[in-house]
Amino acid sequence: xxxxxxxxxxxxxxxxxxxxxxxxxxxxxxxxxxxxxxxxxxxxxxxxxxxxxxxxxxxxxxxxxxxxxxxxxxxxxxxxxxxxxxxxxxxxxxxxxxxxxxxxxxxxxxxxxxxxxxx
Numbered sequence: 001x002x003x004x005x006x007x008x009x010x011x012x013x014x015x016x017x018x019x020x021x022x023x024x025x026x027x028x029x030x031x032x033x034x035x036x037x038x039x040x041x042x043x044x045x046x047x048x049x050x051x052x053x054x055x056x057x058x059x060x061x062x063x064x065x066x067x068x069x070x071x072x073x074x075x076x077x078x079x080x081x082x083x084x085x086x087x088x089x090x091x092x093x094x095x096x097x098x099x100x101x102x103x104x105x106x107x108x109x110x111x112x113x114x115x116x117x118x119x
Contacts, residue, residue: 045105046114049073053097056090061113063099073103073113083118093118 049071051063062072081088093099093116102115 047103047105049101049103049111051099051101053093053095053099055095056093058090061090061093061099061101061116063101071111073101073111075113075116079113079116081116081118088118090116
């Protein structure tokens with residue numbers, strides 16, 4: 001009987017250790033984010049648009065993309081403009097310029113230009 005009780009005791013001890021280890025690991029998973037997990041998607045809805053400028057005003061820019069779709073984007077004082085890799089202003093952007101625009105979609109569905117790069 002003593003052999004059986006020793007084996008039984010060892011089995012209970014092993015199960016107890018496994019159970020406590022799994023509880024500790026589950027607690028760590030909830031309290032600490034894993035390093036390799038992807039970050040939550042940011043709520044800002046940005047996209048890159050490429051096209052040719054068809055119109056420019058003080059507050060908006062209209063481009064036509066390669067599929068002939070027209071996009072009008074609001075331009076704010078925070079919009080960064082570059083031309084040929086150098087800082088520029090919106091007045092430097094002219095019709096028929098080829099541009100790459102990083103834009104953010106607002107809650108109302110309108111697009112605002114964050115960065116305008118003229119080729």
